[in-house]
Amino acid sequence: EVSTQSLPSEENIYRNQEIYKGDDAWTDPLFPPEKKSLCPFNSKGWVLPEEVWESDVDGWDKIKWCRASEIFDSENFNVFEEGGGKEKISTSDIQQGQIGDCYFLSAVGALCNIYTKKGEKLIEDLFLHSSKSKEHVYGVYIFINGVWELVLVDDYFPCIGANFKQFSFASSQGNALWISLMEKAWAKVNGCYAKIGCGGAPNEVFDVLTEAYSEQIAISESKATEIWNKMVISQNKGYVMTAGTSGDVSNLDIEEVGLSPGHAYTVLSVHELDGPSGKEKVVRLRNPWGNGEWNGDWSDSSSKWNYAKGASSSLVKKDDGVFYMGFKDFIKYYVTMGIAKIHPDYETSVLKIKKEDATDCQLIKVTVPKNGVHTYLSLYQKNPRIITKQGYYQKTALCFLMLCDKDFKYINSMASNDMHICVEETLNQGEYYIFCDVNYRFVCNNHGFNITSYGDCQLSLENITKNGNVNVRESFEKALISYFKVKNIQPNRDSRGIETYSQNYGKDLPFMLLVFNNTSSENYHINAEVKPKGSKTFCIYCDTDANENSIKVIKDLPPHTARAVKVLKYTNSSLFSISYSVKAGAGPSGGKQTENVSDDPIFKQEGEAIDEAGNVVQYYKQETFGFTIGLENKGDMKLKFKLSLEGLDFTDLINRGRTVSLPFDLPPKDRKKWTVNFKPKYDGDVTFQFNYA
Numbered sequence: 001e002v003s004t005q006s007l008p009s010e011e012n013i014y015r016n017q018e019i020y021k022g023d024d025a026w027t028d029p030l031f032p033p034e035k036k037s038l039c040p041f042n043s044k045g046w047v048l049p050e051e052v053w054e055s056d057v058d059g060w061d062k063i064k065w066c067r068a069s070e071i072f073d074s075e076n077f078n079v080f081e082e083g084g085g086k087e088k089i090s091t092s093d094i095q096q097g098q099i100g101d102c103y104f105l106s107a108v109g110a111l112c113n114i115y116t117k118k119g120e121k122l123i124e125d126l127f128l129h130s131s132k133s134k135e136h137v138y139g140v141y142i143f144i145n146g147v148w149e150l151v152l153v154d155d156y157f158p159c160i161g162a163n164f165k166q167f168s169f170a171s172s173q174g175n176a177l178w179i180s181l182m183e184k185a186w187a188k189v190n191g192c193y194a195k196i197g198c199g200g201a202p203n204e205v206f207d208v209l210t211e212a213y214s215e216q217i218a219i220s221e222s223k224a225t226e227i228w229n230k231m232v233i234s235q236n237k238g239y240v241m242t243a244g245t246s247g248d249v250s251n252l253d254i255e256e257v258g259l260s261p262g263h264a265y266t267v268l269s270v271h272e273l274d275g276p277s278g279k280e281k282v283v284r285l286r287n288p289w290g291n292g293e294w295n296g297d298w299s300d301s302s303s304k305w306n307y308a309k310g311a312s313s314s315l316v317k318k319d320d321g322v323f324y325m326g327f328k329d330f331i332k333y334y335v336t337m338g339i340a341k342i343h344p345d346y347e348t349s350v351l352k353i354k355k356e357d358a359t360d361c362q363l364i365k366v367t368v369p370k371n372g373v374h375t376y377l378s379l380y381q382k383n384p385r386i387i388t389k390q391g392y393y394q395k396t397a398l399c400f401l402m403l404c405d406k407d408f409k410y411i412n413s414m415a416s417n418d419m420h421i422c423v424e425e426t427l428n429q430g431e432y433y434i435f436c437d438v439n440y441r442f443v444c445n446n447h448g449f450n451i452t453s454y455g456d457c458q459l460s461l462e463n464i465t466k467n468g469n470v471n472v473r474e475s476f477e478k479a480l481i482s483y484f485k486v487k488n489i490q491p492n493r494d495s496r497g498i499e500t501y502s503q504n505y506g507k508d509l510p511f512m513l514l515v516f517n518n519t520s521s522e523n524y525h526i527n528a529e530v531k532p533k534g535s536k537t538f539c540i541y542c543d544t545d546a547n548e549n550s551i552k553v554i555k556d557l558p559p560h561t562a563r564a565v566k567v568l569k570y571t572n573s574s575l576f577s578i579s580y581s582v583k584a585g586a587g588p589s590g591g592k593q594t595e596n597v598s599d600d601p602i603f604k605q606e607g608e609a610i611d612e613a614g615n616v617v618q619y620y621k622q623e624t625f626g627f628t629i630g631l632e633n634k635g636d637m638k639l640k641f642k643l644s645l646e647g648l649d650f651t652d653l654i655n656r657g658r659t660v661s662l663p664f665d666l667p668p669k670d671r672k673k674w675t676v677n678f679k680p681k682y683d684g685d686v687t688f689q690f691n692y693a
Contacts, residue, residue, distance in 0.1 A: 033065030375455025
């Protein structure tokens with residue numbers, strides 16, 4: 001169901017009611033019926049976005065934009081099919097056009113038979129109005145980065161054919177506009193039609209049209225039983241499914257059997273039907289093209305239907321894109337499956353993590369109001385496909401989400417570089433904590449992410465990272481010790497009472513870990529060193545400085561305290577060697593624990609005052625693959641700044657665009673630092689500057 005709690009965001013660039021003035025025939029100024037809304041271009045031709053090929057835009061120069069009234073020659077059209085009852089929105093309506101967005105249309109097709117708790121079809125609930133607009137303005141709700149946003153579009157559509165009466169892209173088989181409007185809204189938030197036509201995963205679409213968690217599963221014949229059971233369970237629970245074929249046709253006769261390579265299909269249902277030798281597992285699918293079907297066993301003309309008692313009544317013998325195929329063939333030709341775990345009566349809570357906080361580990365308090373609450377706790381990164389205000393593309397980063405109880409005992413976690421990660425749990429009444437981190441490798445304007453809950457009641461989500469009541473680092477290290485115990489990972493314990501745990505990269509945590517737990521009453525400190533093996537392009541980050549060939553870290557280890565050394569890997573080598581020593585006595589800081597960035601070594605060197613009073617001091621430190629910069633406010637007033645970086649070229653650096661501008665606040669007597677990591681062979685000039693905002 002579409003939640004109303006966050007509709008719509010005042011700051012979102014896609015909400016443009018402010019530019020709609022009640023025009024009789026509105027034309028969207030942010031997505032006009034012009035060539036640039038199809039694909040960027042210049043005097044030499046199309047300027048193809050990343051991952052878009054020349055063949056993807058073939059023939060687009062002949063497209064003409066037409067109003068819906070021009071396409072249908074009259075006012076005989078509507079948003080949904082009139083008089084269709086519950087069938088006015090149907091998977092069979094969808095016809096893919098001359099654009100490679102099968103991932104989008106297969107996911108929409110899977111959602112066509114889902115109802116909200118109000119009894120309306122979910123697709124209909126995504127529209128601001130369900131009837132034709134005299135002003136030619138339509139609204140579609142899209143769940144962008146975990147928040148519902150209203151996207152306005154007009155009714156101009158790209159057209160081709162004789163007298164331009166044919167939709168170039170997605171259309172309905174009747175006189176309804178709904179699928180064309182949804183596709184146009186998706187194109188708008190992505191910047192142009194070309195951006196949505198370069199392929200993708202249906203899970204991305206489930207994430208932007210529902211609040212549900214969706215998972216993508218690799219299909220293999222070795223996991224046949226597991227895959228089938230998951231499909232049956234998903235069908236019984238009312239979840240929706242898609243499936244995708246492999247783009248590699250070198251070893252399969254995929255086109256000869258009626259399938260399309262690298263193509264997404266809607267999974268309509270699964271069955272066990274009577275076959276010539278007993279019960280057989282069968283999958284029913286639909287091609288979003290509206291034609292093109294499997295021609296093997298259990299196809300429309302298969303003799304196996306002679307044995308299926310009564311089941312043939314659902315068989316339509318025509319090339320409408322809907323077909324059955326045996327499960328054994330399904331797992332042979334399909335390589336991925338998407339499942340959206342939709343619960344129509346579930347509610348969503350959203351917590352925005354601001355971009356100035358997004359580069360540090362955040363601690364979120366979760367309050368559950370009653371016992372037995374089933375919920376999905378998710379982290380949404382900014383969608384890498386969707387264009388930003390700055391207009392450049394941002395890849396997702398490695399991130400993790402760890403759920404703990406009120407005593408910081410580990411419950412569950414997930415780590416991935418996916419846009420959307422999630423842990424699913426049933427929780428009793430009380431307080432819980434989430435540690436979440438998105439490990440961005442560079443300063444960038446569009447950082448920031450959202451934490452959401454999606455469950456049978458709303459949960460309270462509160463960011464307590466900076467409230468001072470909880471030490472985030474110590475709590476996280478306590479949670480890590482609990483994690484090792486839950487996972488039954490045994491430590492090495494020496495005669496002094498020092499326990500050492502280690503963990504490599506995995507789906508639970510996105511870093512290599514060394515955790516030292518001092519169970520004694522003595523003071524110690526750790527001297528650890530991490531070195532790569534066989535890689536000259538070694539570039540890693542952890543909670544200390546790195547030199548060209550290794551990382552060295554020294555940490556205090558007070559009595560009955562745990563300390564963690566975590567290493568994030570950015571290298572083409574997965575091999576590391578780790579050596580460490582634990583010595584008695586206080587460490588270099590005299591036993592003082594490093595609580596925050598203010599104790600960073602960069603602030604121990606000489607800085608440069610950038611104001612007349614000498615209250616604002618900047619610091620600079622050259623690193624092997626970039627540099628670290630810091631800013632200190634020695635005064636008594638909170639100051640606003642903007643950090644500008646110039647000369648960042650996407651061909652040589654991890655980030656994109658030549659200029660990055662980051663606004664931030666600097667409280668009195670406080671310090672902040674940033675690290676800019678280059679690619680190993682970068683030799684360009686990068687400048688930085690702090691300006692008062």
